[in-house]
Amino acid sequence: xxxxxxxxxxxxxxxxxxxxxxxGHQEAxxxxxxxWDRCRNAGWDGHEALAVEQDTYRxxxxxxxxxxxxxxxxxxxxxxxxxxxxxxxxxxxxxLSVSVDPDGYLHYAGLFGASKRYGSxxxxxxxxxxxxxxxxxx
Amino acid sequence: xxxxGAIPSxxxxxxxxxxxxxxxxxxxxxxxxxPNAFIxxxxxxxxLTRHVAATDAELWAEGQxxxxxxxxxxxxxxxxxxxxxxxxxLRTVPDPLPENPNHAVVNEWPKDKPAQxxxxxxxxxxxxxxxxx
Numbered sequence: 001x002x003x004x005x006x007x008x009x010x011x012x013x014x015x016x017x018x019x020x021x022x023x024g025h026q027e028a029x030x031x032x033x034x035x036w037d038r039c040r041n042a043g044w045d046g047h048e049a050l051a052v053e054q055d056t057y058r059x060x061x062x063x064x065x066x067x068x069x070x071x072x073x074x075x076x077x078x079x080x081x082x083x084x085x086x087x088x089x090x091x092x093x094x095x096l097s098v099s100v101d102p103d104g105y106l107h108y109a110g111l112f113g114a115s116k117r118y119g120s121x122x123x124x125x126x127x128x129x130x131x132x133x134x135x136x137x138x
Numbered sequence: 139x140x141x142x143g144a145i146p147s148x149x150x151x152x153x154x155x156x157x158x159x160x161x162x163x164x165x166x167x168x169x170x171x172x173p174n175a176f177i178x179x180x181x182x183x184x185x186l187t188r189h190v191a192a193t194d195a196e197l198w199a200e201g202q203x204x205x206x207x208x209x210x211x212x213x214x215x216x217x218x219x220x221x222x223x224x225x226x227x228l229r230t231v232p233d234p235l236p237e238n239p240n241h242a243v244v245n246e247w248p249k250d251k252p253a254q255x256x257x258x259x260x261x262x263x264x265x266x267x268x269x270x271x
Contacts, residue, residue: 035162038160038162039162043208044160045159045160045163045210046157046159046160046204046205046208046210046211047159047185047208048180048181049160049180050180075165075172076162077162077163077172077174078160078162078174079174079177079179080174080177080178080179080180081177081179081180081251083251085174087172087173092170092263093263095173095259095263097173097174097255097258097259099251099255101251107251107252107255108252108255109252109253109255109256109258109259110256110259111259111260111263116256116260118252118253118255118256119252120251120252
């Protein structure tokens with residue numbers, strides 16, 4: 001192995017460790033897996049919810065994985081339509097909820113004090129800047 | 139509970155209960171309900187139970203009945219004033235069932251998911267979450 005490769009690998013491992021310690025990726029992945037395990041069958045909420053599909057789980061996993069260093073860790077959840085959610089909340093009136101659907105769309109809505117924002121974004125492996133700015137403005 | 143023969147319309151000041159049967163629908167950090175509990179999809183209506191003419195024991199008994207019927211655990215309930223829905227442009231409609239004359243539904247939800255989410259967030263912000271006894 002070339003010395004440059006060794007340095008690259010070391011740098012990558014350091015980044016992974018740092019990312020996990022700040023963002024808590026590993027914890028988030030474990031929480032996500034636990035939620036998916038409980039929501040894989042229809043009716044998981046006691047109110048006839050749709051099952052969470054594997055593509056939805058994969059999309060949520062990729063979104064968490066793509067969050068930048070030092071980013072606040074979201075609270076994870078599921079919705080009755082089978083979408084998985086990432087939620088950031090600093091108070092009842094400052095909250096952003098992002099739903100991941102199986103087709104690669106992110107549907108978001110948030111309260112930012114007196115103002116409201118909502119819409120849909122596409123996700124292809126890179127977190128949309130608009131979404132990062134919304135979380136930072138909470 | 140209400141007299142099945144004389145069901146009044148839902149007053150905006152009434153309180154409605156949404157039973158929480160999934161542990162991921164409330165936050166243990168501050169005992170609050172998540173907006174996810176108010177997303178109506180895949181159905182057009184959101185199911186609730188009216189507080190009017192019901193004792194607290196009857197409200198919890200109804201939640202337990204639903205949980206048993208659905209082989210689920212009753213974690214708690216989110217109490218919300220009816221006007222939290224109507225101020226969003228939603229309709230609260232009595233929908234008495236043989237087993238629950240206090241049953242009501244909230245309808246006229248937008249089909250657009252982000253718009254639904256925004257409404258659910260605002261409704262959840264006005265809800266009070268109570269853990270099951």
